[in-house]
Amino acid sequence: MIAPIQDGHPADLRPLREIACGAFEKGGALAGAPMGDFEYEARPQQVEMAGAVADALESNRHLVVEAGTGVGKSLAYLVPLILHAKRANKRVMVSTHTISLQEQLVGKDLPLLKERLGVPFRAVLVKGRMNYLCLRRLARARSHQRELFGEGLAEDLERIRAWADATEDGSVQEMRRPPSSEAWGAVCAEHGNCLGTKCPLRKRCFLQRARAQMHDADLLVANHHLLFSDLAMRLEGAGFLPDVAAVVMDEAHTVEDTASDHLGIRLSPHAFEHWLRRLFTPDTGKGLLGYLRAGPAAQTATRLWDAVSDLFHEVPRAAGFSARDSQKTVPGPLAVQTEVPGLIHELSGRLGTLIEELEDQDEESRAELRHLRGTGIALDKMLEAFLGQELPDHVYWIEREGKRRQPVLHSAPIEVASVLGGALFGQIPSVILTSATLAVGGRMEYFRDRLGAGEACEMLCLGSPFDHARQMRLHVATNAPDPKDKEAFAEAVAKGVLRWALKTKGRAFALFTSDELLKRTAATLRAPLEKEGLTLLAQGGDMGRRSMLETFRRNAGFVLFGLDSFWMGVDVRGDALSNVILTRLPFAVPDHPVVAARLKRIKEKGGDPFKEYSLPEAVLKFRQGFGRLIRSQTDEGIVVVLDSRILTKWYGRVFLRSLPECPVEPFEL
Ligand code: SF4
Incomplete structure (x- = not known):
């Protein structure tokens, strides 16, 4: 049999599992690879996972894998x-929740491979369209700055221009000091606002280059937010990301909430104001309609400013949402x-007329207007859709957000399973x-079913490579x-933590x-801890999460009180x-x-909401908290549970x- 040729080499016809697992074995591709201070060492769970992933890819099946730290x-x-992408000659994707994991993939794992x-x-690391600079919009914003925005954006626009000459990829993340959101909004690439082949700057265009790279890539590295906002746009017929044959979603415990955030409505006063400001600001006369001297449309926009302001008073009033309510x-x-x-x-009718009237004389204004x-x-x-509650199976609510505590109108699917079952699992x-952390009591049906992955989805729960029995103790x-x-309970928590x-x-x-219990315990314990030479870092104070962590990492003698994000x-x-104290079952x-x-x-x-939702969710979160302690083979310490x-x-x-085998020691408070 003659093997087909791939990249100039005869293709390997062995099952994908065999080739993939071979890379991890003695004498395999990874043997002797530097991993920090050590050389790569194969771990049985890693090989097992690679085999299961290979099988799922080769047989076009979905798979859920719990694989502990390490x-x-x-x-x-x-x-x-990667092997699957090359063999099948198809594009694939990895998606993460956090930037730090994305950085690890792009900065360490992929160069190694x-x-x-x-x-x-x-x-290719993929970013959403609006992350890229549109050179045409930048040139226009600078030359019509006075009519469009006034002087407020001048400094940012000049900085963006200087940076545009030097940047490699033209994405806002490359700017050392990011511009204001208004300035970036005036120059970024946008859906429906691109001249495409008619654009004189197309050859130098960052977005077009990024798109070409995406289409040429074997592997896209994305994040869950981008993936789900693209999925939501696809449902409206306007996706940005190219099709892929397979996707691996790491940090998948966040998928349900991220999907839920992107598949519903979010309507803020800011969204309306941002849109209207670009069209026309009555006080200053700035905006596209002022520039085009489009009097009637500008008048309609002026009336809209007032109507929007009334709307965000009227909706909360009609919903009985008082100034003190948070949601x-x-x-x-x-x-x-x-x-x-x-x-x-x-206004839409007037803008349509303007687009027609401008014909081909001012293609740029027409694109903006469109x-x-x-x-x-x-x-x-x-x-x-919000007022009429038109989206089926959605929950609708109002929530105060930001420093100004403005009311924001929301909806989200009550269950994402039916949407993801079709738009994600049915498409890829x-x-x-x-x-x-995906399993509850060693089983993953709960996670699989909440996402709608379907009963045919394979499940694999791998143990941890750490020896918890030796490395830690659980005190209850x-x-x-x-x-x-x-x-x-608050008194008992303070006593136990101290x-x-x-x-x-x-x-x-x-x-x-x-938050209430954290603050109360912090107030009770700050002085007694200090008396013993220990310093308390409590979340919710002046210090941000990142600085708290850095301070904690660098210094001994700190006790960190954290909420959800810890x-x-x-x-x-x-x-x-060396010590993780879980004050309460979460x-x-x-x-x-x-x-x-x-x-x-x-x-x-x-059904039983406690057994079918509250309990499994709490167990997953509990396991996350527990998992903060042992992060490497040499870590040791204790976990303390203060909730009897x-x-x-x-x-x-x-x-x-749901916890790994470890010695459990009861104690009296
Ligand atoms: S091709 Fe489109 S995105 Fe690129 S510079 Fe031109 S208008 Fe902007």
Whole structure:
């Protein structure tokens, strides 16, 4: 048999599993590769994962893999993924939640594989369209600055121009000091605002170059936000990313929430104002309509400014959303008297007339007008969908956001499974979801079904390569009062945190589920800790999360009190972190409209919301918190649980069963 030729070499006809796993074995492509201070060493879980990923890719199936920290899962999926792309001559994608993982893939793993794998491949980091500079819009913004924006953007526009001559890829992330969002909004590439082949700057265009690179690439590296905003745009017929034959979604525990954020409505006063400012600002006369001297359209825009301001007073009033509320579900359609839809319709007609009147004389203004008209129509569509609750199976709510606590109108699918079942799992032949924490009680059906991956989706739960039995101990309080007794529980938490923080001389995280309890415990313990030479870092103060972590990493004798964002995605290796105190089992308070709607939906279907949602979600979060301690083979320490329900309630067993084998030591507070 004559083997087909790939990249000038005869193709390897062995099963993908065999080739992929071979890379990890003795004498394989990765043997002897430098990994930090050590040489690469094969781990059985890593090889098992690479084999399972290869099988899923080759047979066009979906796969969920839980692979704990230390398995080396990025190489375990990258090797088969790249080999699959080259063999099948198809484009594939990796998507991450965090920038730090994306940086690890692009900065470490992919260069290593380029050097070692013996298969040439092209990998490209992809960014959304609006991250790229549009040279044509920049030139226009600078030459018509006075009419379009006034002097406010002058400094930023000059900086962007100077940078445009030097930048390689033309994406805003390359700017050392980012410009204001208004300045960038005036010069970035936009959907529907590109002259395409008619553009005189097309040859130098950053977006076109990025697109060409994306289309030529074997592997795209993206993030979940981009993937789901593209998916939402695809549902409207305007996607940006090219088709792929397979996608690996790492940090997949965030997929449900990220998808939910992108598949619904988000309408803020700022979105309307940003759009209107580009068209016409009544106070200054600036904007495209002023520049075009389009009097009637400018008058309609002026009326819209007032109508939008009224709208964001009227909607909260109609929904009974008071100034003190932070968020509130809107249970049914709202009858709100508003001129906004009518005026957008009127403005859209006037913009359409202007586009026709300009004919070919001013192609650039026509492109801007087309884009702004499209934005107006999209805003109107979202507003009508929100007021009339037109999107099926969505929950609708109002939430205050930002420093100005402006009301923002939201909707999200109650269950993302039905949308993702069609738009993600139904479209991409092989979707592989992986994370260190996906299983509840050793099973992953919960995760698979919440995302709609389907029953045919394969599941693999790999153990951890760490020896938890040797590396750590779990201390559990036997007599803490029920958290429902707030006073008594708060006292017990303060007592427990102090005792265990002193025991390890700081080097401890205390993870909280409520801001109120964190603040109260911090106020109680700051002085006693200081008296013992320990310093408290509490989230919610002046210091940001990143600085808190850096300070904690660099200095011994610190105790860090953290909320949600410290339960996951935090990596402190070595002695710096020797003690993780979980103050309470992390059951979500069902006060967020999306959580409340999910619970209600389960009940309506005759299910048990506690068993089917609250408990598995809490177990996953608990495992995330627990997982902060042991991050490498040499880490050692303790995890302390101050919530005695883990021993006294039936569901406590589900939490304990979800943890790796380790010595458990009960203690009295
Ligand atoms: S081709 Fe499109 S995005 Fe590129 S510079 Fe021209 S108008 Fe801008």
